[in-house]
Amino acid sequence: QKEVEQDPGPLSVPEGAIVSLNCTYSNSAFQYFMWYRQYSRKGPELLMYTYSSGNKEDGRFTAQVDKSSKYISLFIRDSQPSDSATYLCAMSASGFQKLVFGTGTRLLVSP
Amino acid sequence: DGGITQSPKYLFRKEGQNVTLSCEQNLNHDAMYWYRQDPGQGLRLIYYSQIVNDFQKGDIAEGYSVSREKKESFPLTVTSAQKNPTAFYLCASSMQMNTEAFFGQGTRLTVV
Numbered sequence: 001q002k003e004v005e006q007d008p009g010p011l012s013v014p015e016g017a018i019v020s021l022n023c024t025y026s027n028s029a030f031q032y033f034m035w036y037r038q039y040s041r042k043g044p045e046l047l048m049y050t051y052s053s054g055n056k057e058d059g060r061f062t063a064q065v066d067k068s069s070k071y072i073s074l075f076i077r078d079s080q081p082s083d084s085a086t087y088l089c090a091m092s093a094s095g096f097q098k099l100v101f102g103t104g105t106r107l108l109v110s111p
Numbered sequence: 112d113g114g115i116t117q118s119p120k121y122l123f124r125k126e127g128q129n130v131t132l133s134c135e136q137n138l139n140h141d142a143m144y145w146y147r148q149d150p151g152q153g154l155r156l157i158y159y160s161q162i163v164n165d166f167q168k169g170d171i172a173e174g175y176s177v178s179r180e181k182k183e184s185f186p187l188t189v190t191s192a193q194k195n196p197t198a199f200y201l202c203a204s205s206m207q208m209n210t211e212a213f214f215g216q217g218t219r220l221t222v223v
Contacts, residue, residue, distance in 0.1 A: 008151070034211065043117075043201055043214035044154075088154070092208070098144075098169070099212060103153035 006102030023089035117215035134202035143185040
């Protein structure tokens, strides 16, 4: 079993829809959680960074962490065609611990 | 303009050759990383460095080597011992090991 599981998709939605992207993990020591957006043939771009449990909002993006369920989510409101990309979750434990990445979910937003 | 610069964007390697990928950052970050990305496998850690003159093997270090002589620079050499080097290579940096990591735009290496 992988430490971080992420559905590869693709997830296809119409423009304006609310998108929910998710990751599950097995290591209860994870405390730092990140979401990245990656366009084709480009480097990942950091979207959200959260520590421990709770919600964080930034514009159209909301990140949620549920440590009791070992489950994190990224919500995108009013999705746009420009949101079409692969979304990667990443997480790490405290101390000098490396980031562990999910394999990414491909999102397609149609006009 | 702060960021991470990887060069070249595209690189072609002949069988048996060593090639070096460049990674430079001006973010004053202590930690730097090299990842390899293959379709369907996500990001796999090759090497990382928490501080100048120190680096550690990641999950797939065989066939690769690195150096960290300057804080700003973390070059990756893909040696002839790496049997399947064709991939997208990503360099990243962060203030510390588990703070936000920022990525460069990647180098696509192809063996010809």
